[in-house]
Amino acid sequence: MGGRDDAVEPGSAHITVDATGLLCPLPIIELARAARDLAPGTEISVVCTDLAARTDVPAWARMTGHEFVGEKKTDGGAVALTVRLR
Amino acid sequence: MTNRTLDAFQSGLADGWADPTRLHTESRRARQLLDSAREAIAEEIGAQAEHTHLTPSPHLGLERVIAGVYAARRGRDRIVASSVERDATLHAADYVCGGALTLVGVDHHGHLDLDAFAGELEVPDVALAAVQHGNHEIGTLQRLDAVAERAAAARVPLLVDATASIGHVEPPEYWDALVANPADWGGPAGLGVVALRPRTRWLPVWPEGDDWAPGGVNVPAVLAAAVALQERREQLEATSVRLARLVDTIRAAAASWPGVEVVGDPDSRLPHIVTFSCLYVDGEALLTSLDRAGIAVGSGSACTTSSLEPSRVLASIGALTHGNVRLGLHPGVTEADVDRLLALLPREIEQLRREARAPEIG
Numbered sequence: 001m002g003g004r005d006d007a008v009e010p011g012s013a014h015i016t017v018d019a020t021g022l023l024c025p026l027p028i029i030e031l032a033r034a035a036r037d038l039a040p041g042t043e044i045s046v047v048c049t050d051l052a053a054r055t056d057v058p059a060w061a062r063m064t065g066h067e068f069v070g071e072k073k074t075d076g077g078a079v080a081l082t083v084r085l086r
Numbered sequence: 087m088t089n090r091t092l093d094a095f096q097s098g099l100a101d102g103w104a105d106p107t108r109l110h111t112e113s114r115r116a117r118q119l120l121d122s123a124r125e126a127i128a129e130e131i132g133a134q135a136e137h138t139h140l141t142p143s144p145h146l147g148l149e150r151v152i153a154g155v156y157a158a159r160r161g162r163d164r165i166v167a168s169s170v171e172r173d174a175t176l177h178a179a180d181y182v183c184g185g186a187l188t189l190v191g192v193d194h195h196g197h198l199d200l201d202a203f204a205g206e207l208e209v210p211d212v213a214l215a216a217v218q219h220g221n222h223e224i225g226t227l228q229r230l231d232a233v234a235e236r237a238a239a240a241r242v243p244l245l246v247d248a249t250a251s252i253g254h255v256e257p258p259e260y261w262d263a264l265v266a267n268p269a270d271w272g273g274p275a276g277l278g279v280v281a282l283r284p285r286t287r288w289l290p291v292w293p294e295g296d297d298w299a300p301g302g303v304n305v306p307a308v309l310a311a312a313v314a315l316q317e318r319r320e321q322l323e324a325t326s327v328r329l330a331r332l333v334d335t336i337r338a339a340a341a342s343w344p345g346v347e348v349v350g351d352p353d354s355r356l357p358h359i360v361t362f363s364c365l366y367v368d369g370e371a372l373l374t375s376l377d378r379a380g381i382a383v384g385s386g387s388a389c390t391t392s393s394l395e396p397s398r399v400l401a402s403i404g405a406l407t408h409g410n411v412r413l414g415l416h417p418g419v420t421e422a423d424v425d426r427l428l429a430l431l432p433r434e435i436e437q438l439r440r441e442a443r444a445p446e447i448g
Contacts, residue, residue: 025408025442029366032445052407059406063347063365064447 013042020078024052028060031083035066038085045082047074057081087272087314094313095274098306106305120305123312130315131248131257131266133281139298140279140308144249144267147278149178150297151263151288152214155243156182158287159213166190166206166242167216168198168228169402175216175247183213195351196226196403198233207240215242219258220251223399223412224350225359227255234260243286253318254356255326262286271318272417273311277304325417330357332415332424337362339428343435345447349405358415363400364435366444367409375434376411376427 017034019027031046038044046057054071061068061083069082087095102119104112121135128138141147152175156165165179169189180187190203198217207215217233220226230246237244246261253271258264263286266279280298282288294300318325337348337360345365364372400407411431 025366025368025444028408029442029444032366033443036445055401055404055407059347059363059404060365062404063345063406 013039015042015044016080017044017046019046019053020049022048023050024056027053028056031057031060032064035064035083035085040085042085043069043082044085045080047078047080049078051079053081054079057083087274087310088317090317091272091274091310091314095306095310098309102305102309105302107302116305120303120308123305123308126312127279127308127315128281130312130319131252131264131279131281132259133264134284137282137284137286138279139281140277140303141298142278142301142304143276144265144269144278145174147265147280147298148172148174148247150291151245151265151280151282152178152216153182153291154288154297155245155263155286156213157289157291159243162211162213164188164209164212165214165216166203166212168192168203168218170196170221170223170226170399171216171218172222172247172249173398175218175245179214179216192402194403194405196221196224196349196399197351198228200229200232200236203233204236204240207236207242210240212240212242214245216245216247218247218250220248220255220356220359221350221399222250222359223397224361224403225355226351227251227354227356229354230258230260237262250359251356253315254322254358256322263288268307268311268314271311271315273314274304274307277307277311279311321417326357329415329417329419332419332421333357333360333413335424336360336413336428340431343432345439346435347405349400349403359412360415361410361412363406364409364411365406365447366442367435367438368442369408369410371438372409372411372434375438376430379430379434 017030019030027046027048034044058068066086067084069084072080074080102116104116106117106120124138125135128135164186165183166188167179169191188206190206191199215237217228234244243262245263246258247265248258249265249267252266262283264281268277269275290297340346340362341348346362348362350361397407
């Protein structure tokens, strides 16, 4: 929970943050911590079960100057929200 | 409530205790008090007394007016509403039309998408449109002249929820049905006001014979509400200018804090409401710490704050749904109260971010 998985899709600048089970604002905090040391262009998908994140992740991207890419439902009722760092 | 309002309430208890629907002397006196109070309220909100109804709550008023206007529009089954209406409006509307409720979105300030609204009304199956005057969460005032123009063009009656605005700004001009909340203008709780235009068709839905106040009206509360509204309106301009200036100060300060976003229209808004969202902050925790500090500085209730559950209004405008602070300034709030709050808030926000191990905001 709240872990960071850099091993997803080797070779591509894409990481996944597992924020399932966390309530807002914790998924956003996990996302921001993951984003801290990553290069521009990297994509981060944060997987959430708290549906407030569907609003909060795009709002975070807008407020911090990153780009919201989109959302996708995952197996098990969670949603993966993807941002591209700038 | 002010002293004048309390006095009115007390004289209502002394002289207006009887059932105004009966015929003996005390009842006639209660009836007279009720009628003159209704007239006073109607005049202040720009309605006609005979089409102004008192309900046991604004909530019930919304339900009954939605059900009654809907019933009078036989053959049309849809209701169209803005996505930032109160839950009470949307729940009642959805129930009354059996789920045939269409929500129209808003822009980032919370203004109704007028083209989409007009588009929904083009299909001739809409019984009723509901668009609020001022938003209770973010303060934005809708452009009701433009909204009403589109509703009138489609011949759809427009319900305007003015429960957050009357008593704080001039009452809205453009509506076919109007709902107001006396508690919001310094009157007693447990009372609602519904006004209809003479042209607005409405049918009773319930069998009691009185859809608006089944079981009777609380006469002392109506008297107090009338006096409170007159008092508010006498001071409306001075109060709203002063509070709007304090809100400007709060908006400017909050916007300068890192990771804080002020929401709602900066200009076309209720004068006394300001809302902002703080990145990485748990809203509940922030309110608890403010509450503690409020007691520590001993300023009583300078502001009323309320935390927002993940809010439909904030989601509709694309704002953060966490870390929200909504301040509703009552007329007694001073510049010193605001200064104290503005000194305290950034420290508390930073403290909570540290506790949550949130990253620095660059």
